[in-house]
Amino acid sequence: MTYLDNAATSWPKPPAVPAAMRGMIEHAGGNPGRSGHRLAMKAGETVYACRENLASLFGVSDPLRICFTSNATESLNLAIKGSLEPGDHVVFSAMEHNSVWRPLRELERCGVRISMVPAGANGIVHCDSIVSQLRRDTRLIVLIHASNVNGALNPVEEVGRIARDRNVRFLVDAAQTAGMVPIDVEAMKIDLLAFPGHKGLLGPQGTGGLYVHDSIRLQPLKHGGTGSDSDSPVQPEFAPDRYESGTLNTPGIAGLNEGVKYLLRHGVAEVQRRERALTERLLAGLAEIQHIHVYGPANAGERTGVISFNIEGRDPVVAADELDRTFDIACRAGLHCAWLAHRTQGTDQTGTVRFSLGALSTEQDVDAGLAAVRTLAQKGKR
C-alpha cells in the first residue's frame, strides 16, 4: 500500500503509538482525575505528560491551557461557539473547512454576523482583505493555517499581529499544520489553536485539542463531571477542567503523547523540510504529465504537502477508486469537506483528487503515486 492520504489521517504511526495505547489499557487503565488509586494516578500522569509535550511543541508556557477534545472539529466548535454571542461579528476566510463554516452559519441564525474574506486564485488569504472586513464589533478572526484542499499556507503571523493590535480574538485551524509546520502561539499571537491528534501529530483518531490563551474564558461546549469542584452546580472556572467534562480518551492520549514525543525528537522544522522536498518532487512530477491540472501555489514554500489535481476527462472519485484498486494507492477525492475552498479554486462542481504527504512519507511513495497518475493520464479520458 502506498499511503497518500495523510491530510485525512496520518498513517502509518510510529510503533510507540499503538504500544503506548495498549500499555495504557493493560497497565494504567484507571480514570484520570477521578479516583485516587495507582491506576488512576498513573493514567493522570500520562495525560499530563501529553499536555506538557503539546505545550512544548506549540510554545505554550502553561500546559493547563491545552484542553483535550476528540478532534479538531470539536476544538473549533468549542472555540467558535464559546467565543461568540448574538450581535458579535466574526471574520473568516473563503478557504475554511466545513468545521468552521457550518458552526458559523449556525450561529448566524442566532444573530452572529459573519463576513467572509476571499482568497487569491492560489488559495492564499491576504492580510489586507482581512483588515478591510474588520469592524468595531468584530470579536473573532478565524483562519485556516493551511488548506486541506490545496495546501496553501496562510500568513498566520501577520494576521496574529493585526488581531492583537485591534484586540480581536484570533482562532487558527491547525488541522493540516500541527506537527507539520512549526507553530509558536506566543510569537504568532494566536489566542486559540485548534488541532487534531491523528494527523500531523501522529496520534490515533479520536484525539485533538484546543489551546486557549490565559486571558480567554470560553463558554464550554459540554457540561458535566470534571473530577473537580464537584459540590458546585456550575462548570469550574479554571482550565482545562472547564472544557473537559466527561472521561477523557486516555488510551488515545497515551498514543498521541508518543506521536508528539516523536516530533519533539525529530523536530517539526525537520519534518517540514523533508515534506517540502517531497512536495517539490511531487509537484515537478505532476507538471511533467500531460492532461493534469494541479491547484494551489506552485511554490512549495507557500504550501504544505497537500496537493489537489485533476486528470483531464476523468471523474476524480473514479480516478481515486482506480488508484486504489489497480495501483494500491490510498488517496482522497471529492470536495474534502471544504466546499468553500473548492468554490474558491473553481472545483466545487467537480472536486479533485488529493495526494497528501506526511512525516513518514517517502520518495518511493511519491514516485509510486506519480507512476500511477501517469498511467491513468495516458489511458485517456474516461
Place this chain on the structure above:
Amino acid sequence: MRCLVVYASLNQVHRLKRHIYRGGLYVDMVRAPQCLGVRGCSFALACDPALLPAIRDASKELAIEIRGVFTESPDGYVSLR
C-alpha cells in the same frame, strides 16, 4: 506527620508536582480526603512539612489557588490556615 496541600483538580496538582520536581524536590499526589470539606472532590500534594514554603511559592508563581493546607494528626487533620 505529613502535610496535605489541597487544590481543585488533578491537573493543577500535576503541574505543581512537575514544577517542584524540576526544582529538585519530590512531593506525592493523593486524592484529598472528603472530610477536609474543600469544595467537593479535590486532589492534594502530600509532603514533609519542611517543603510547605516551596509548595506555597510554586503555587504563587504558577497562580494556582491553594484550597487548604492540613497536617495529619492522630485525631485527624488540622488546618494550617
